[in-house]
Amino acid sequence: MTGSVMNISWSECLRLILLLLQLTTVSTQERFEVLGPVDPVVAVAGEDVVLPCYLKPNISAVDLSVEWFRAQTDDPLVHLYRDHEDRNENQLPSYRGRTSLFLEQLKNGNTSLKVKNVRVSDNGEYKCLVQSENFFEDSSIQVSIKAVGTQPVISNEGYKEGGISLVCESKGWYPQPQVVWMDSEGHSLPAGHTEMHRDSMDHYIVRRRVIVQETENNRFTCRVLQQQLNEMKETITYIPGEMFHRAHPWKVTFAVIFSLAAVCIIGCTVLIHRFVKLRKKRGILASYCSHLWFFFMLKKKLKNIVEKQYYVKMTLYH
Ligand SMILES: *[C@@H]1O[C@H](CO)[C@@H](O)[C@H](O)[C@H]1NC(C)=O
Numbered sequence: 001m002t003g004s005v006m007n008i009s010w011s012e013c014l015r016l017i018l019l020l021l022q023l024t025t026v027s028t029q030e031r032f033e034v035l036g037p038v039d040p041v042v043a044v045a046g047e048d049v050v051l052p053c054y055l056k057p058n059i060s061a062v063d064l065s066v067e068w069f070r071a072q073t074d075d076p077l078v079h080l081y082r083d084h085e086d087r088n089e090n091q092l093p094s095y096r097g098r099t100s101l102f103l104e105q106l107k108n109g110n111t112s113l114k115v116k117n118v119r120v121s122d123n124g125e126y127k128c129l130v131q132s133e134n135f136f137e138d139s140s141i142q143v144s145i146k147a148v149g150t151q152p153v154i155s156n157e158g159y160k161e162g163g164i165s166l167v168c169e170s171k172g173w174y175p176q177p178q179v180v181w182m183d184s185e186g187h188s189l190p191a192g193h194t195e196m197h198r199d200s201m202d203h204y205i206v207r208r209r210v211i212v213q214e215t216e217n218n219r220f221t222c223r224v225l226q227q228q229l230n231e232m233k234e235t236i237t238y239i240p241g242e243m244f245h246r247a248h249p250w251k252v253t254f255a256v257i258f259s260l261a262a263v264c265i266i267g268c269t270v271l272i273h274r275f276v277k278l279r280k281k282r283g284i285l286a287s288y289c290s291h292l293w294f295f296f297m298l299k300k301k302l303k304n305i306v307e308k309q310y311y312v313k314m315t316l317y318h
């Protein structure tokens with residue numbers, strides 16, 4: 001009895017040990033860590049980027065499932081590899097055709113993702129999830145997209161609020177840059193607030209206005225800088241001195257009064273001249289008219305006399 005119990009225990013024990021041994025080998029084989037970069041991945045809009053992700057130990061991921069998705073998003077699939085192929089039917093539309101795994105690297109446990117032609121909207125946190133039949137693990141990757149904007153364009157709005165108004169504009173930045181106005185010596189000038197707008201690609205358009213006064217050389221600089229990007233673009237403008245002179249209000253007033261006075265004097269002279277001429281003409285006309293009247297009346301009288309004589313003659317004849 002005891003022997004048989006002992007026998008069963010022994011054989012069971014052996015099977016249990018074998019099973020345990022098998023289990024542990026399986027689990028050690030199946031267990032892995034998923035690792036990504038510690039620092040955010042920085043990419044410039046328009047370029048391609050690799051989001052690193054790999055297994056430790058470097059077991060093959062060929063037979064595993066690799067899923068890349070956006071963290072904190074409802075329907076977040078960026079790329080899916082399962083059953084030895086890409087399954088991107090439910091991929092976020094904005095990533096269509098832009099993502100790929102390094103298929104030849106999967107056997108080395110390299111599950112990095114390549115994203116082509118990155119956009120500002122790709123900015124954010126990603127997860128790389130690797131799954132076997134009975135184990136899964138993921139890793140987070142922070143992606144930071146940058147965009148360097150255009151050369152600033154300065155436009156001159158002419159005289160405004162006691163000086164010359166200049167506006168500086170630059171497009172295509174991400175994240176938002178700073179805009180600084182400076183004189184030729186690099187001293188920053190007091191300027192208005194920086195207007196920010198987003199374009200359809202989520203890039204920033206920045207605009208800042210300054211009212212400048214005349215300086216020694218009338219050169220002014222608009223600098224647009226993005227410190228995280230370590231990027232800076234600047235444009236220098238020159239304003240002709242006459243613009244400032246024209247800008248002074250008392251000079252404008254003087255010029256206006258002067259021209260009005262000149263116009264008035266010329267106008268008045270012409271008017272007086274015309275008036276005098278007209279009067280002279282009228283005088284001539286009046287005398288001419290009275291002469292005409294006189295002749296007319298004379299003619300009428302003569303005619304009367306002639307008619308009367310004719311009448312007398314006629315009656316006499318009858
Ligand atoms: C896996 O890593 C070991 C060292 O940890 C290295 O010798 C080996 O080449 C790597 N295997 C592959 C397939 O990358």
Ligand SMILES: *[C@@H]1O[C@H](CO)[C@@H](O)[C@H](O)[C@H]1NC(C)=O
Nearest residue numbers: 050052053054102105110112
């Ligand atoms: C994974 O593969 C890509 C492409 O070949 C390579 O750039 C990257 O360095 C690899 N990563 C690791 C951890 O081996």
